[in-house]
Amino acid sequence: MVIVFDILVSLVVGVLAGLGVGSGGLLILYLTAADGMGQLAAQGVNLAVFGFALGAAVLVHLHRREISLPILGFVVVFGALGAVVGSLLAGLFSAEALRTGLGFLLLFMGTMTLLRK
Amino acid sequence: MTDAKNPSALTRAILLATLSFAGGVLNGLLGTGGGMILLFALGYLLSAEHAKDAFVISSVGVLAFSAVSAVMYGTGGSYDLAVLPRFALSAAVGGVAGAFLFRYVPTKWLKRLFAALTLYAGLRMLGVFG
Numbered sequence: 001m002v003i004v005f006d007i008l009v010s011l012v013v014g015v016l017a018g019l020g021v022g023s024g025g026l027l028i029l030y031l032t033a034a035d036g037m038g039q040l041a042a043q044g045v046n047l048a049v050f051g052f053a054l055g056a057a058v059l060v061h062l063h064r065r066e067i068s069l070p071i072l073g074f075v076v077v078f079g080a081l082g083a084v085v086g087s088l089l090a091g092l093f094s095a096e097a098l099r100t101g102l103g104f105l106l107l108f109m110g111t112m113t114l115l116r117k
Numbered sequence: 118m119t120d121a122k123n124p125s126a127l128t129r130a131i132l133l134a135t136l137s138f139a140g141g142v143l144n145g146l147l148g149t150g151g152g153m154i155l156l157f158a159l160g161y162l163l164s165a166e167h168a169k170d171a172f173v174i175s176s177v178g179v180l181a182f183s184a185v186s187a188v189m190y191g192t193g194g195s196y197d198l199a200v201l202p203r204f205a206l207s208a209a210v211g212g213v214a215g216a217f218l219f220r221y222v223p224t225k226w227l228k229r230l231f232a233a234l235t236l237y238a239g240l241r242m243l244g245v246f247g
Contacts, residue, residue, distance in 0.1 A: 007207045014208035018215020019222060020172030021231035022179070025149045025238040027204075033241075037196075043148025044190030045200060047183045050149075052205040053212035054180040060216035061173045068174075071133065071162075075155060075178035078134045082141020083151075083182040087189035090146050099242050102147045106239030109153045113232040 005034065010049060017050055018057035025106055032099075039095035129162055137178060144182040145189070152179040168224060 009030045013023045027049060031042035090098070136158035144151030155178045159171035191198055240246060 003203055006203050010204040010207040011211040014211020014213075015215040015218070016211075016230075016234070017176070017208070018212040018217075019219055019227055019230075020176050020215075021227050021234070022149065022152045023234065025242065026234060028148055029238050029241050040190070041196040044187060044196035045204065046148045047144070047190060048187035048196075048201055049204045049208045051180060051183040051187050053208040053215075054176055054183065055212070056209040057212035057216040058173075058177055058180055060213055061176060061219070064220075065170065065173055067170060067177070071159075071174060072177055074130065074133045075137045075174060076181040078137035079141040079144075079151065079155070079178045080181045080185045082138035082143075083145040083185040084141075084189065085138075086142035086145020086147075087186045087193075088145075089142070090148075090190070091193065091195075093146075098147060102149065103239045103242030105143070105147060105150050106235045106242060108239075109150065110232045110234075110236035110239060112153075113228050113235070116228075 002035070005030075010053075013049065014053035014056070017053035018060070020057075023050070025102060028102070039098050040090065043090065043098070133158055133162060140178065141182045141185075144179065145186040148186070151182045152176070155179070169219075172219070172227070 009027060013027045016023045016026070023046075025046070027046045028039075028042045031037040031045055032039060035042075037045065093101075136154050140151035140154035140158075142151075143154060152175045155175040156171055159174055160168070163171055190196060
């Protein structure tokens with residue numbers, strides 16, 4: 001039964017990724033609460049699963065829209081460098097600190113989205 | 118498609134590079150959240166008629182962050198690669214479905230959906246619902 005929920009939640013996360021809104025940490029929440037996974041492991045699985053969802057979605061998006069390559073290049077190169085730094089830093093913090101940090105970040109993101117026109 | 122609102126090309130490049138880097142750090146550190154920083158940056162750099170391009174560029178950026186971080190988490194032993202198959206296929210199918218739905222869903226509903234999800238998940242992370 002658990003695997004059915006795993007598939008359904010992944011499907012929902014994939015649709016949200018394809019819509020460009022992200023998932024609001026939904027998969028991390030599910031993995032830690034329902035699957036009993038540790039915070040760092042759930043973050044890793046979330047990143048990998050998001051990669052699959054976005055990889056598929058981006059192929060469709062780029063086929064339909066003409067996007068500036070210089071902007072994409074900047075975002076990918078500097079973002080990937082940042083991702084290396086962030087991933088190395090992640091191992092230095094406790095699960096509780098990461099969870100609290102993520103909680104406040106999500107609240108901030110949700111509030112800003114509602115407040116912005 | 119990349120009309121700037123007003124800043125110079127150099128300012129735009131520095132801003133985009135800095136916020137892309139910050140988004141990558143955040144995504145790698147917390148496993149999510151980098152896309153929001155990118156959307157903020159792109160909202161400042163792109164004109165209103167290209168608002169939907171920001172979602173697509175952000176998606177490409179988050180794909181890069183996520184791929185790099187997922188490999189680093191995986192090679193560092195943070196999670197078991199064997200769990201991925203039961204999540205990855207349905208997530209990819211969902212990603213394609215979402216990308217096709219993208220043109221039919223108004224931007225304001227995308228934002229509301231995103232806000233509702235993030236607020237709920239944030240409160241759960243902080244233990245508000247026990």
